Amino acid sequence: MLEAFRLGGWGMYPTLFFGVLFITVAIGYARSAERARLVLLSVLSLLTMAAGSLGFVTGAIVTLTHAAGTPNQDAIIAMGISESLHNIGLALVLIVLGGIATAVGAWRAPQQQKS
Numbered sequence: 001m002l003e004a005f006r007l008g009g010w011g012m013y014p015t016l017f018f019g020v021l022f023i024t025v026a027i028g029y030a031r032s033a034e035r036a037r038l039v040l041l042s043v044l045s046l047l048t049m050a051a052g053s054l055g056f057v058t059g060a061i062v063t064l065t066h067a068a069g070t071p072n073q074d075a076i077i078a079m080g081i082s083e084s085l086h087n088i089g090l091a092l093v094l095i096v097l098g099g100i101a102t103a104v105g106a107w108r109a110p111q112q113q114k115s
Helices: 002-031 037-067 073-114
Strands: none
Touching (some): 002 037, 002 073
């Protein structure tokens, strides 16, 4: 797990930051489903995916820039793109976890309104 984080490069840090923030707000929403949190949840989930995508794109740019004109380009490109994909993977894991907590809150919202 730590190796995957290291391989993903600098883009893993903002992805992790926004993802943990998203999960934290989603858990708060699951505990007390306040409608006002839904906009924040949407923005944080989008930021998490955007940060992961930015990490992937910048990693792909660096990989392709360095691979140009070198021998054995296929191996260099494959390794660089696979490392860059760790950003997307982290973003997806965090969004799924936050999405589960958000779904729990959405399920509990009608029950809390009755009380």
